Amino acid sequence: MTELIPAPLSARAWSEQVFTLDEDTTITAGPGVGNAGHWLREALRAATGLPLREGRPGPPQRAAENSVELRHAHHLPPEGYRISIRDNRALVTGGDPAGAFWGAQTLRQLLGPDAYRRAPLRRTGWALPEAEIQDAPRFRWRGLLLDVARHFTAKDGVLRHLDLMAAHKLNVFHLHLTDDQGWRVEIKRYPGLTEIGSWRARTRFGHRASPLWEEKPHGGYYTQDDIREIVAYAAERHITVVPEIDVPGHSQAAIAAYPGLGNTDVIDTTTLSVWDDWGINPNVLAPTDNTLRFYEGVFEEVLELFPSEFVHVGGDECPKDQWRASPAAQARIKELGLAGEDELQAWFIGHFAEWLSARGRRLIGWDEILEGGAAPGAAVSSWRGYAGGIAAARAGHDVVMCPEQQVYLDHRQAPGDDEPVPIGYVRTLEDVYRFEPVPPELDEEQARHVLGTQANVWTEVTEDPARVDYQTYPRLAAFAEVAWSRLPAPPERDFAGFERRMAAHYRRLDALGVAYRPPAGPRPWQRRPGVLGRPIEGAPPRR
Numbered sequence: 001m002t003e004l005i006p007a008p009l010s011a012r013a014w015s016e017q018v019f020t021l022d023e024d025t026t027i028t029a030g031p032g033v034g035n036a037g038h039w040l041r042e043a044l045r046a047a048t049g050l051p052l053r054e055g056r057p058g059p060p061q062r063a064a065e066n067s068v069e070l071r072h073a074h075h076l077p078p079e080g081y082r083i084s085i086r087d088n089r090a091l092v093t094g095g096d097p098a099g100a101f102w103g104a105q106t107l108r109q110l111l112g113p114d115a116y117r118r119a120p121l122r123r124t125g126w127a128l129p130e131a132e133i134q135d136a137p138r139f140r141w142r143g144l145l146l147d148v149a150r151h152f153t154a155k156d157g158v159l160r161h162l163d164l165m166a167a168h169k170l171n172v173f174h175l176h177l178t179d180d181q182g183w184r185v186e187i188k189r190y191p192g193l194t195e196i197g198s199w200r201a202r203t204r205f206g207h208r209a210s211p212l213w214e215e216k217p218h219g220g221y222y223t224q225d226d227i228r229e230i231v232a233y234a235a236e237r238h239i240t241v242v243p244e245i246d247v248p249g250h251s252q253a254a255i256a257a258y259p260g261l262g263n264t265d266v267i268d269t270t271t272l273s274v275w276d277d278w279g280i281n282p283n284v285l286a287p288t289d290n291t292l293r294f295y296e297g298v299f300e301e302v303l304e305l306f307p308s309e310f311v312h313v314g315g316d317e318c319p320k321d322q323w324r325a326s327p328a329a330q331a332r333i334k335e336l337g338l339a340g341e342d343e344l345q346a347w348f349i350g351h352f353a354e355w356l357s358a359r360g361r362r363l364i365g366w367d368e369i370l371e372g373g374a375a376p377g378a379a380v381s382s383w384r385g386y387a388g389g390i391a392a393a394r395a396g397h398d399v400v401m402c403p404e405q406q407v408y409l410d411h412r413q414a415p416g417d418d419e420p421v422p423i424g425y426v427r428t429l430e431d432v433y434r435f436e437p438v439p440p441e442l443d444e445e446q447a448r449h450v451l452g453t454q455a456n457v458w459t460e461v462t463e464d465p466a467r468v469d470y471q472t473y474p475r476l477a478a479f480a481e482v483a484w485s486r487l488p489a490p491p492e493r494d495f496a497g498f499e500r501r502m503a504a505h506y507r508r509l510d511a512l513g514v515a516y517r518p519p520a521g522p523r524p525w526q527r528r529p530g531v532l533g534r535p536i537e538g539a540p541p542r543r
Helices: 036-048 097-110 155-167 224-236 252-257 289-305 321-325 327-336 341-357 387-394 429-433 465-472 475-484 495-512
Strands: 010-020 026-029 067-072 081-085 090-094 127-135 141-147 172-176 240-247 310-314 362-366 379-382 399-401 450-457
Touching: 026 036, 036 067, 036 097, 067 097, 081 097, 090 097, 097 127, 097 155, 141 155, 141 475, 155 172, 155 224, 155 495, 172 450, 224 240, 224 289, 240 289, 240 341, 289 310, 289 341, 310 341, 321 327, 321 341, 327 341, 341 362, 379 387, 387 399, 429 475, 429 495, 450 465, 450 475, 465 475, 475 495
Parallel strands: 026 067, 067 090, 141 172, 141 450, 172 240, 240 310, 310 362, 362 379, 379 399, 399 450
Antiparallel strands: 010 127, 081 090, 081 127
């Protein structure tokens, strides 16, 4: 019970007795708990080999004997739950279906690491400690971004990430679907986006300073039915999938497929291919009516696939050189009475903020959307540090805090030459555990605009699923506790206690087949000797 991650609000033992599951144990789900009972039965049947048949409801305030029962409780907060294990029975109550599901996840942790396996190692010894646990999350947005544009993750890999998120009580999956290096979602009215835009001829191996190339095509995309499956699978685990279609920068894959989207009065866009390199690309979308209509068509299909409240439009790292040189862009600036290229980008993003709002959705973008003025109702992903989030919250915009200096998990985990393709500042497990999403510069009212926090996994230098695992874990476990639990101020957090709990959690990750970074450093096959990264020395700035 003392090994739970993320840590619950409260946990106390009733006694030293246990409730041992056996061939006659039942699992019962009442109304108002969604699919939590079905999920728990299927997960534990696979791991334990026990039948765990459907049982009968117990009396008020307690489950039936030798039963695990899930119930709805109106008095609990959204996503909150309570577990009571006593007298050879377990009662999980949830404030809503999500709360019941998170309670089921905690119950699984209580059964030990082997409860995470897909086939039983034994059929006896499955014991729950007599205890009471009460819990509820700190933030409503507990997110993970996965970049599938730079290196593609196949559908089954995405479903696996969703299972791992659920095990850590994360509930927003930000799916970065488009970039210069690839377009990953089928858009039926524009088939060229996947026929041409979903693959590149070769890929640089390592950071953009590396001389190494993988001289073979790289690509892939999700059909619309794949997306529907991913969204449904996530919803069963109370995870919202937020799609990102990046505009007006990070768009060379789209321009390669449809050259008219680019600044054709500046460069010959027909010569562009899907980019095979990393960094900030100068080739951006033209601010024309043709481009707006094209992307409205894209977003119409995106909205049909993703029911999320928020749609991410990127808005980051958009060089303005082509717009400065473009007669068409300059004419648009003059026509609209704008002060310059920053306001032109704000107009471009604002168009889609209004377009999405008219359809009952909300735009979210990286903190560059504040430059030139953010559209009313737009939310901000604060990635360049805290400053963008502070400015946005003070201006009344909702914010998701994901500063790169703190929670970009593609950044290296330790100093030294053994870390594979080292990028950025060192961000250790302890550094992530001491991350605080709400900056002290915000007053109480402004802090209410912080919806939550998100860890981002960019994949320029993570070329396969094992590399993504290595960069993501175990730090995502520390991040999950920051996002879920009501921790003290960063200097006061009990990292030694968290490390002790991680000893059990590493065994859970082993059972789940996660290729995490071991505490002592990378295994030989996890290293990438001779592959250049871009390490930055010293402590990261807090800005």
